[in-house]
Amino acid sequence: MIKTRSDEYCIEARQLIPGGVNSPVRAFQSVNDRPFYVKRAKGAYLYDVDGNSFIDYVSSWGAIVLGHADDALITAVKDALEDGTSYGACHPYEIELARLIVDAFPSMDSIRLTTSGTEATMSAVRLARGYTGKDGIIKFRGCYHGHVDSLLVKAGSGLATFGIPDSAGVPADLAKHTYVADFNRLGTVRDIMDGSDDIACVIIEPIMGNMGVILPEEGFLKGLEKLCGERGILLIFDEVISGFRVGFGGAQHIWGIDPDLTCLGKIIGGGFPVGAFGGKRHIMERLAPLGDIYQAGTLSGNPVAVRAGIHVLGRLKSNAGEIYPGFAGAGERLSGAVLEIAGRYGVPYRINSITGMFTGFFSRSAVTDYESASACDRELYEKFFKGMLENGIFFAPSQFEASFFTCALSQSDIDRTIEACENVFRTIVNE
Numbered sequence: 001m002i003k004t005r006s007d008e009y010c011i012e013a014r015q016l017i018p019g020g021v022n023s024p025v026r027a028f029q030s031v032n033d034r035p036f037y038v039k040r041a042k043g044a045y046l047y048d049v050d051g052n053s054f055i056d057y058v059s060s061w062g063a064i065v066l067g068h069a070d071d072a073l074i075t076a077v078k079d080a081l082e083d084g085t086s087y088g089a090c091h092p093y094e095i096e097l098a099r100l101i102v103d104a105f106p107s108m109d110s111i112r113l114t115t116s117g118t119e120a121t122m123s124a125v126r127l128a129r130g131y132t133g134k135d136g137i138i139k140f141r142g143c144y145h146g147h148v149d150s151l152l153v154k155a156g157s158g159l160a161t162f163g164i165p166d167s168a169g170v171p172a173d174l175a176k177h178t179y180v181a182d183f184n185r186l187g188t189v190r191d192i193m194d195g196s197d198d199i200a201c202v203i204i205e206p207i208m209g210n211m212g213v214i215l216p217e218e219g220f221l222k223g224l225e226k227l228c229g230e231r232g233i234l235l236i237f238d239e240v241i242s243g244f245r246v247g248f249g250g251a252q253h254i255w256g257i258d259p260d261l262t263c264l265g266k267i268i269g270g271g272f273p274v275g276a277f278g279g280k281r282h283i284m285e286r287l288a289p290l291g292d293i294y295q296a297g298t299l300s301g302n303p304v305a306v307r308a309g310i311h312v313l314g315r316l317k318s319n320a321g322e323i324y325p326g327f328a329g330a331g332e333r334l335s336g337a338v339l340e341i342a343g344r345y346g347v348p349y350r351i352n353s354i355t356g357m358f359t360g361f362f363s364r365s366a367v368t369d370y371e372s373a374s375a376c377d378r379e380l381y382e383k384f385f386k387g388m389l390e391n392g393i394f395f396a397p398s399q400f401e402a403s404f405f406t407c408a409l410s411q412s413d414i415d416r417t418i419e420a421c422e423n424v425f426r427t428i429v430n431e
């Protein structure tokens with residue numbers, strides 16, 4: 001694969017941007033590689049500046065769901081642009097997007113838009129603290145909730161990849177209010193709650209996506225909901241990835257959970273910068289201007305991003321009956337074939353998946369939590385990643401990430417992916 005131009009951009013970028021990237025995992029550092037530079041994206045494909053093309057399973061880290069540069073979405077966005085790019089004032093589309101989201105998530109009475117998932121979780125945590133008058137928060141080892149100070153403790157992929165347990169620059173005075181429990185281990189949550197009467201909230205990715213995909217075991221989320229309910233602790237579902245991806249209504253619909261607050265992002269902006277948090281009316285109405293908890297944003301509810309979001313959610317809603325079963329079917333087909341190949345070549349490999357997202361782990365044993373995910377063979381992943389890229393398939397440049405389907409992915413794209421896996425696994429074992 002020729003990478004001349006990408007390498008030139010990479011050198012120039014590193015002069016001007018720390019590590020050459022505006023978000024760390026894009027650097028390909030954990031797979032000891034250099035990034036390719038994207039020229040354009042269309043459908044299921046990324047096209048780089050050297051003329052290579054890749055079937056894209058990163059899908060902007062889950063933000064893209066229809067496929068890249070979807071024609072009807074582009075038309076909707078062009079129409080929106082004609083009406084102006086930002087008002088800093090109210091407009092009817094904000095109501096339309098809020099209505100679409102609230103209708104899909106019965107746990108939410110009211111919702112506020114932000115410009116990123118990070119802002120959504122940051123605001124939800126502040127709201128939970130203000131509402132309960134308590135400072136402590138419980139999060140789970142390996143769950144990532146954006147780069148919020150209080151949440152950058154044992155925070156999954158980017159950090160797991162780089163081996164930085166916590167970020168420098170997070171005051172110890174702040175981090176001490178963050179308690180870390182283990183995903184799928186309810187006892188670790190109960191122990192923390194028993195040991196402190198200062199807990200405002202529990203925040204969780206109900207389907208872990210940021211340590212690779214890890215599913216909640218039977219009864220875990222229900223148990224969490226019950227523990228929180230009994231003790232007046234708010235339950236915050238971070239569905240920035242899972243909302244509208246695993247189904248129209250997120251993980252909470254699948255497991256029948258009624259969280260106090262929910263955070264969204266990625267898909268709801270149709271590829272534009274949007275986040276949202278929402279929940280029970282009596283909690284949400286503590287926000288300014290009604291209440292005493294401040295939260296704001298110049299570009300929050302940006303009309304272009306909101307109209308893109310409306311278009312995407314509208315499409316998902318009217319075609320939910322085909323799209324989500326389509327994702328599930330694609331997942332089954334790909335997993336089945338890849339597991340068969342791995343088995344044939346004797347490569348230790350596991351796939352965790354749910355509708356629309358999956359992770360293949362190079363591991364002999366089941367991956368159910370931070371511990372078992374950390375035990376995966378990263379060197380094998382590096383070989384797999386590089387081999388797939390050579391074969392024109394782009395998986396995440398880290399073992400601890402999810403892969404995402406889009407509506408643009410075709411059967412023949414999946415066939416090509418399976419063929420590439422056959423080549424790559426054969427090469428891995430013969431090395």
Ligand SMILES: *Cc1c(COP(=O)(O)O)cnc(C)c1O
Pocket residue numbers: 115116117118119121144145146147205209210238239240241265266275
């Ligand atoms: C991506 C992500 C965030 C942060 O969203 P940004 O838009 O990157 O700030 C928060 N929570 C989860 C679960 C995410 O995957």
